[in-house]
Amino acid sequence: MPVTSENKFDNIKRIILLSPLFLMVLFASSVKGQRNELGFFFGGSYYIGDLNPSKQFAMTRIGAGGLYRFNINENLALRVNGFWGNIAGSDAIVQYNENRNLHFRSNIFEISVQGEVNFLLFTPGDLDTPSTPYIFAGGGFFRFNPQAEIDGQWYNLKPLNTEGQGSELYPDRKPYSLTSHNFLFGIGYKFNITRQFTGTFEWGMRRTGTDYLDDVSTTYPDPEVFGNNSLAIELHDRSLENRGENVNFQRGNPNTNDWYSFAGIILTIRIKDFSRHRCPAYN
Template sequence: MKRIIFSFLIVVAGLSGFSQQHELGIMGGVSYYIGDLNPYGHFMQAKPAAGLMYRYNMNSRMAIRLHALFGSLQAADSVILYNENRNLSFRSPLMEFGAQYELSYYKFKIGHDKDFFTPYLFVGASFFKFNPQGNYKGDWYNLQSLGTEGQGTTAYPDRSPYNLAGFAIPFGVGFKVGIGSSTVLGIEWGMRKTFTDYIDDVSTTYADPTVLMSQNTEVAAALADPSDDSEIDRTGFQRGNSATKDWYSFAGLTLTFKIKDKSDSCPGGSKRRDSFKAKYLRILKNESSIL
């Protein structure tokens, strides 16, 4: 056991031999949604998105990232021809906070003449907030509070109002290149697997419009079934696919700047730090050989 512990400490000390670099910057691009109102069309009806990000480089190939992303999502059946008659649509603000693990294909070091570019993969976890809205006679209404699928009515006791926040699994690919001694420019595309089917307010079957009219509102009934032939009673017919969850994506550019270590700006600071690490490694190796 002691040998394992000392071996682990030697590995950690070896990783710390890499000049630990912190980056802070911005991200900008587009966000888009995949779900019942847009099942396959990547980048369709994409909206601007932007945010802040922080990257901690553990070594030349691995990094941990934190980010805050702000954007919006939207979709409309009028764009998807085979669902045009259903005529559902929505828009939603999007706010996401996440952490990701980044693995570079090549070694990458900021300001290095050789290891200055690499493709990378990333995966992580995020918390996001949304609020789908629908348009009725020129005004926008929050769909969750309307209960368009019968939520909150006595006729559908099994349908509770859905949460406007949830967790997601972000994953994707990117490419980054170092510019000068302290700047990194990247481009990336990533998907978010969510665990909700209500980013678009569409999931299950049509609710009885008379119930919506009497227990919710006229607006709820109108937005639940805005089809051109809404006089047809669709109660119980499929409105969405509850077997699949909604997804969303961010694609765009990242621009980060290295936060310089104080020791980098102090004469001899970097050498003293490297000397200490080398001495620490020798001690660990000696202790390990004794055990």
């Protein structure tokens, strides 16, 4: 069926973006207020996979979200993220894959946790420790939904089983889940703006637990598996040459899972300013 709205998962998106607020309330009663930060992320998101094997920042689209950070000490911090982004890929940007002629787009809704290690001593709001580069790593879960376009209309790809998933002809190809996990890592740079606000530049990669962010993974199936589903027949093989004659030829690389990335700026505020707690030892 045609996609009537890109906001099908609006409720999930709201939960993800608001989750740091609930975590802030949960932790504020049990830890020192000065160690807590609440913030917002704005930047871009992009994808690395079968339709873009190596070009960093190719087809970057808008990403945004919220986060909660607990500073353990001047070198270590823990963070919870609720991020949303949009990713896309196309054979049109990879010269040697032009004939395959596939493309996709997908929303990403992520909840994740990461640990941060500061290279220099850093305390949010302390202008005597003005800035530091840092590295981070962690993991989380995310929701996605690959779509492709025909004549201006976008269609969800998973229900079409474009590689014969779930058919008797290909019993080893199981339908994939639209929810998966990730392992994330990256680098960033924090700097105190005032005693209340901290800024951050951050770039993080996500290695996912799925090879179907783009709905592309293995070989072309026999079109017979689609029966009279003309939409699946059209979207599974869009080759510029030999269309419909690629049965068992490689459609994607099943040996590597897909990646996506968030990169952008973060603005956080110390929750101390909204708390009655005071802790002179950590100011």
